[in-house]
Amino acid sequence: MATIKDVAKHAQVSTSTVSHVLNKTRYVSEEITEKVKAAVELLNYTPSALARSLKLKNTRTFGMLVTTSINPFFAEVVKGVERRCYEQGYNLLLCNTEGDFERLRFNIDMLLQKRVDGLLLMSDELVNQNIDIFERHEPVPTVVMDNGDTGFPTDKIQDNAYKGGYIATQYLIESGHTKIGCIRGPIDKPTAKKRYAGFEKAMYEAKLSINLDWVETSNFECEDAATAFKKLFQKGELPTAIFVCNDMMAMGVINAANSLGLSIPDDLSIIGYDDIKIARYMTPSLTTIHQSKFNLGRQAFDTLLDKIQTKRESDLEIQLEPTLVERNSVKKLL
Amino acid sequence: MATIKDVAKHAQVSTSTVSHVLNKTRYVSEEITEKVKAAVELLNYTPSALARSLKLKNTRTFGMLVTTSINPFFAEVVKGVERRCYEQGYNLLLCNTEGDFERLRFNIDMLLQKRVDGLLLMSDELVNQNIDIFERHEPVPTVVMDNGDTGFPTDKIQDNAYKGGYIATQYLIESGHTKIGCIRGPIDKPTAKKRYAGFEKAMYEAKLSINLDWVETSNFECEDAATAFKKLFQKGELPTAIFVCNDMMAMGVINAANSLGLSIPDDLSIIGYDDIKIARYMTPSLTTIHQSKFNLGRQAFDTLLDKIQTKRESDLEIQLEPTLVERNSVKKLL
DNA sequence: TTATACATTATAAGCGCTTAAATATTCACT
DNA sequence: AGTGAATATTTAAGCGCTTATAATGTATAA
Numbered sequence: 001m002a003t004i005k006d007v008a009k010h011a012q013v014s015t016s017t018v019s020h021v022l023n024k025t026r027y028v029s030e031e032i033t034e035k036v037k038a039a040v041e042l043l044n045y046t047p048s049a050l051a052r053s054l055k056l057k058n059t060r061t062f063g064m065l066v067t068t069s070i071n072p073f074f075a076e077v078v079k080g081v082e083r084r085c086y087e088q089g090y091n092l093l094l095c096n097t098e099g100d101f102e103r104l105r106f107n108i109d110m111l112l113q114k115r116v117d118g119l120l121l122m123s124d125e126l127v128n129q130n131i132d133i134f135e136r137h138e139p140v141p142t143v144v145m146d147n148g149d150t151g152f153p154t155d156k157i158q159d160n161a162y163k164g165g166y167i168a169t170q171y172l173i174e175s176g177h178t179k180i181g182c183i184r185g186p187i188d189k190p191t192a193k194k195r196y197a198g199f200e201k202a203m204y205e206a207k208l209s210i211n212l213d214w215v216e217t218s219n220f221e222c223e224d225a226a227t228a229f230k231k232l233f234q235k236g237e238l239p240t241a242i243f244v245c246n247d248m249m250a251m252g253v254i255n256a257a258n259s260l261g262l263s264i265p266d267d268l269s270i271i272g273y274d275d276i277k278i279a280r281y282m283t284p285s286l287t288t289i290h291q292s293k294f295n296l297g298r299q300a301f302d303t304l305l306d307k308i309q310t311k312r313e314s315d316l317e318i319q320l321e322p323t324l325v326e327r328n329s330v331k332k333l334l
Numbered sequence: 335m336a337t338i339k340d341v342a343k344h345a346q347v348s349t350s351t352v353s354h355v356l357n358k359t360r361y362v363s364e365e366i367t368e369k370v371k372a373a374v375e376l377l378n379y380t381p382s383a384l385a386r387s388l389k390l391k392n393t394r395t396f397g398m399l400v401t402t403s404i405n406p407f408f409a410e411v412v413k414g415v416e417r418r419c420y421e422q423g424y425n426l427l428l429c430n431t432e433g434d435f436e437r438l439r440f441n442i443d444m445l446l447q448k449r450v451d452g453l454l455l456m457s458d459e460l461v462n463q464n465i466d467i468f469e470r471h472e473p474v475p476t477v478v479m480d481n482g483d484t485g486f487p488t489d490k491i492q493d494n495a496y497k498g499g500y501i502a503t504q505y506l507i508e509s510g511h512t513k514i515g516c517i518r519g520p521i522d523k524p525t526a527k528k529r530y531a532g533f534e535k536a537m538y539e540a541k542l543s544i545n546l547d548w549v550e551t552s553n554f555e556c557e558d559a560a561t562a563f564k565k566l567f568q569k570g571e572l573p574t575a576i577f578v579c580n581d582m583m584a585m586g587v588i589n590a591a592n593s594l595g596l597s598i599p600d601d602l603s604i605i606g607y608d609d610i611k612i613a614r615y616m617t618p619s620l621t622t623i624h625q626s627k628f629n630l631g632r633q634a635f636d637t638l639l640d641k642i643q644t645k646r647e648s649d650l651e652i653q654l655e656p657t658l659v660e661r662n663s664v665k666k667l668l
Numbered sequence: 669t670t671a672t673a674c675a676t677t678a679t680a681a682g683c684g685c686t687t688a689a690a691t692a693t694t695c696a697c698t
Numbered sequence: 699a700g701t702g703a704a705t706a707t708t709t710a711a712g713c714g715c716t717t718a719t720a721a722t723g724t725a726t727a728a
Contacts, residue, residue, distance in 0.1 A: 046446060070409050072409075079402070082403070082428065086440075092427065093425050093427055094426055114425065115383065252615055254615075255619065277404065278585060278612065281589045283617040284592075
């Protein structure tokens with residue numbers, strides 16, 4: 001593989017000149033520029049980003065940790081990040097943690113050894129865990145995309161989950177529902193907790209009592225939400241509406257409800273959360289809380305880049321505002 | 335940031351000794367090993383994979399190009415690859431092409447500059463395009479996960495799309511359908527072409543004629559498939575069953591059919607293709623052709639790793655076999 | 669003519685690692 | 699004591715770049 005030296009030799013100039021024409025870092029005469037370019041062409045020279053990074057102490061690469069990139073919500077955020085990477089000439093090292101804390105640690109270690117310029121963390125395993133790895137390494141610019149407490153100072157960009165939960169529930173109430181249930185996420189996850197807190201607040205404000213028979217806890221996945229709903233179904237009287245705390249779970253619930261002979265939204269109204277791409281194509285199309293995943297990804301990237309470029313010391317905290325998307329899974333009782 | 339030199343100085347040994355204890359590349363006395371480890375601990379030393387890679391000429395990093403990681407099918411494959419990367423101590427640089435050939439070129443260029451050890455290509459933009467980039471660089475171990483012709487020799491791992499299309503159609507026929515339509519993918523994509531060819535073969539063998547009014551072409555996405563179905567609907571008499579050439583399109587079709595007052599599977603049977611995670615949770619749950627996406631990813635990784643480790647010159651071609659998954663979107667007429 | 673300034677290119681060190689080759693140490697055996 | 703083999707550690711080169719500094723050439727002024 002041709003190196004800068006080979007190019008220099010062929011063009012009969014010094015390596016420094018080659019470097020400068022390649023990077024346009026200072027004036028080189030027309031004539032020599034041409035010679036260099038010809039040599040590059042001839043030798044199929046491709047600069048080694050490795051060597052360059054070693055010298056420059058940056059890699060133009062970010063590392064991103066995600067619980068599972070298979071989840072449409074994460075997938076959409078990742079895509080927003082990746083798009084921005086492309087636009088700015090960065091690369092993305094993507095790692096899944098799959099709920100495994102050891103894997104999180106291991107991956108962070110690898111990423112830091114590879115000297116990524118920054119880290120994007122959207123992994124649940126992070127929360128309330130003591131990431132000693134961060135103490136062992138030089139501090140790397142990091143932005144966390146989660147609602148949780150991280151235990152170390154960092155930029156943060158998050159969805160206003162509390163407000164989202166509130167909006168969702170309020171919509172059900174405004175639609176005339178009074179018997180309202182909730183299938184929430186794992187309460188040890190801050191996001192789940194906040195969405196549920198929003199639910200509570202809306203119920204409280206409307207002077208509606210929460211029937212705990214109608215509250216089930218699941219894990220943000222289709223499968224378990226279906227099970228959770230069946231459990232709720234067994235208990236006897238059903239609510240007329242359920243706030244299901246993310247769209248994937250809503251999908252599971254709709255499926256389970258159908259198989260139990262319930263018709264959505266006639267027998268039961270469902271509102272979801274996230275507005276993933278497929279929400280619109282569910283049957284019935286899902287009324288849900290929209291959060292701009294693409295923006296989330298984009299903002300996270302931009303915040304990270306800004307931190308690096310401006311060497312900002314302070315920590316930013318950005319909050320995205322959720323909005324309601326009305327579709328066909330909630331029945332108007334009024 | 336501490337370097338190997340710093341460690342060596344603190345431990346009062348040479349850098350080479352430090353390197354050897356870190357990599358266990360040869361015997362070092364107990365006593366010195368301890369000293370080195372203590373220094374590593376003390377200085378929070380983290381080896382630079384950059385410097386190491388420069389010297390060793392490998393990066394333990396693969397690059398992967400995907401049309402769009404947001405598509406559940408791709409997402410699941412990527413996850414299979416990523417899992418394997420983790421298990422084998424590799425990292426994954428993930429790039430989306432989003433249908434943009436320039437972006438494909440640019441990304442390949444970056445990946446090669448970063449000296450990835452291998453390339454996994456699952457991007458449609460690849461097909462029938464002249465990737466001059468590959469000529470400009472040293473050959474990099476590559477595996478292509480697509481049915482198309484690549485124009486350059488490479489390992490290939492693909493789904494038997496022809497057979498899958500055949501199985502799907504045959505299932506509809508066996509279920510008693512004779513009026514069968516098809517919503518296929520873009521016919522310039524080999525995968526789409528082969529699935530459709532399988533459809534044709536099954537129809538031909540059953541002596542059923544193909545009504546071209548019932549054949550629409552779409553782009554493997556929800557949105558357009560819904561449109562395509564509406565177009566088909568307008569034409570008058572409907573088929574009793576449709577082979578929709580992937581699950582995302584099937585979702586769009588089911589949604590469109592519902593909004594047109596059609597009940598699935600009573601008025602219209604649908605069979606999909608891919609068996610993405612959510613297929614089971616559609617309403618009705620989707621009968622489809624399963625292909626092991628996780629395996630596809632795994633095999634692709636393993637093939638690539640094998641090529642690197644054994645320096646294999648010949649090109650492998652692996653084919654995965656599709657299978658039928660019976661669920662509730664096809665009505666039995668017999 | 670010589671000194672000075674300016675424009676252009678070359679030299680060489682160093683980024684942080686690995687490893688072949690050189691060196692130092694230990695030990696067994698004449 | 700002297701030799702050689704075996705063992706343990708160090709020295710130093712080099713991976714492919716960037717860039718501070720030095721060197722060279724050329725035009726202008728004194």
